[in-house]
Amino acid sequence: MKKLFIQTYGCQMNLADSEEMAAHLFTRGYMPTEQLEEADLVLVNTCTVRDHAEHRALSFLGRLRQWKREKSGRRIIFAGCAAQRLGQQLKKTFPYLDIVSGAREIDQFAQLLDKSGFLSDAPGGQPVQKGITGYVTIMRGCDFACSYCIVPTVRGPVKCLPSAEILQQAAKKASQGYPEIMLLGQTVNAWHEDGKTFADLLNEVSALPGVARVRFVSPHPAFITPQFLDGIKSNTKIARHIHLPAQSGSSKVLQEMKRGYTREILLDKIHALKQIGFSISTDLIVGFPTETQEDFEQTLSLVEQAGFSAAYCFKYSPRQGTPAAEMKLLDEKILEQRLDILLNKVRGLAEAAYQQQMGRTVEVLLETPNKGRTGEDFWIQTQKSYTVGSVVQTEVTASDGTLLFTRD
Numbered sequence: 001m002k003k004l005f006i007q008t009y010g011c012q013m014n015l016a017d018s019e020e021m022a023a024h025l026f027t028r029g030y031m032p033t034e035q036l037e038e039a040d041l042v043l044v045n046t047c048t049v050r051d052h053a054e055h056r057a058l059s060f061l062g063r064l065r066q067w068k069r070e071k072s073g074r075r076i077i078f079a080g081c082a083a084q085r086l087g088q089q090l091k092k093t094f095p096y097l098d099i100v101s102g103a104r105e106i107d108q109f110a111q112l113l114d115k116s117g118f119l120s121d122a123p124g125g126q127p128v129q130k131g132i133t134g135y136v137t138i139m140r141g142c143d144f145a146c147s148y149c150i151v152p153t154v155r156g157p158v159k160c161l162p163s164a165e166i167l168q169q170a171a172k173k174a175s176q177g178y179p180e181i182m183l184l185g186q187t188v189n190a191w192h193e194d195g196k197t198f199a200d201l202l203n204e205v206s207a208l209p210g211v212a213r214v215r216f217v218s219p220h221p222a223f224i225t226p227q228f229l230d231g232i233k234s235n236t237k238i239a240r241h242i243h244l245p246a247q248s249g250s251s252k253v254l255q256e257m258k259r260g261y262t263r264e265i266l267l268d269k270i271h272a273l274k275q276i277g278f279s280i281s282t283d284l285i286v287g288f289p290t291e292t293q294e295d296f297e298q299t300l301s302l303v304e305q306a307g308f309s310a311a312y313c314f315k316y317s318p319r320q321g322t323p324a325a326e327m328k329l330l331d332e333k334i335l336e337q338r339l340d341i342l343l344n345k346v347r348g349l350a351e352a353a354y355q356q357q358m359g360r361t362v363e364v365l366l367e368t369p370n371k372g373r374t375g376e377d378f379w380i381q382t383q384k385s386y387t388v389g390s391v392v393q394t395e396v397t398a399s400d401g402t403l404l405f406t407r408d
């Protein structure tokens with residue numbers, strides 16, 4: 001049997017896409033390997049959200065030139081968002097590339113493989129089961145047009161999967177031993193179907209046999225509405241953590257980013273989420289072209305006011321073809337300084353959030369006999385041992401800033 005090595009860059013959506021593409025390779029004679037050296041085929045699934053991410057994927061591809069020379073019959077597939085952006089022209093720079101498959105072509109991946117001529121139907125291996133979380137893609141694409149973002153270009157407009165298919169996928173994952181289901185989409189909570197809302201879908205997935213907990217990523221603040229919160233607030237299987245990208249704390253910059261909300265609207269939504277027990281992490285961009293020192297300070301103050309449990313901070317990266325890429329860039333030194341200051345500010349967030357869990361009764365989904373995650377997404381260690389995948393209620397009695405501890 002031939003061996004497949006997978007290298008995935010970027011978000012959870014890409015991890016799920018890699019799984020989907022790998023499934024097609026497992027019915028065409030391949031089994032997975034974790035060792036590049038013993039692989040016959042490498043699948044590189046790429047990200048282009050920032051230049052740095054794309055650069056990493058391309059330099060990995062550069063290193064594969066030598067890998068391919070070392071043994072005859074070796075093949076390379078370059079897939080995902082960077083493949084979508086750069087297209088077939090990649091084959092000019094990297095002539096040893098066998099297949100280029102953009103993120104928007106994932107539905108046609110199997111046909112593309114069959115056209116390639118070097119794969120044939122043959123029994124292959126099984127994916128390696130890791131962890132307790134089963135990923136289910138529920139929508140793809142994005143109908144927003146944030147002025148800095150390349151995602152709508154490479155991923156295209158929103159396409160929602162039918163709820164029947166989603167429920168079937170989630171039930172399958174649960175029966176395979178994944179008690180936690182993570183629903184995925186670029187703007188996951190834009191999911192809709194005639195007569196059914198995203199809240200309805202979350203409730204239906206959580207009611208499937210074997211599902212202990214449901215999470216979702218990445219939501220857009222626009223769809224965090226009172227109706228949504230009403231729809232989920234009595235369902236404790238919906239984990240009380242949300243990764244809600246704020247991007248900036250300045251209403252002026254948010255408007256120029258075309259995010260569709262102000263700082264005040266965002267803070268109201270954050271407040272409403274907290275009222276029903278959510279911990280909130282976020283993404284922040286520093287150095288958007290029009291960001292003044294005052295705007296940047298607004299982002300710093302948002303971090304304080306919002307009480308995020310974590311924040312991923314990025315330097316603005318101009319993406320060709322986006323409206324913001326036409327604007328004059330700020331000095332790189334300013335970007336670096338601002339990123340440094342923001343990183344210092346967010347460094348203590350997790351520790352403080354862990355401290356705030358002291359004394360609370362939490363629900364833990366066990367990932368090992370003694371360790372698991374709370375619904376609010378904090379790691380916790382238990383004194384007693386439990387069955388992996390079960391949910392226990394327990395009280396938090398101590399925290400070391402990165403891990404919670406319990407009495408029992």
Ligand code: 5AD
Pocket residue numbers: 049050148149150245247283284285314315316317318319
């Ligand atoms: N520059 C920097 N960060 C970006 N992101 C998206 N586009 C850019 C860009 N051009 C960040 C946003 C988003 C996360 C996935 O990546 O914060 O939420």
Ligand code: SF4
Pocket residue numbers: 142143144145146149150151152186187220
């Ligand atoms: Fe990009 Fe904005 Fe769409 Fe998110 S909502 S993928 S940041 S355009």
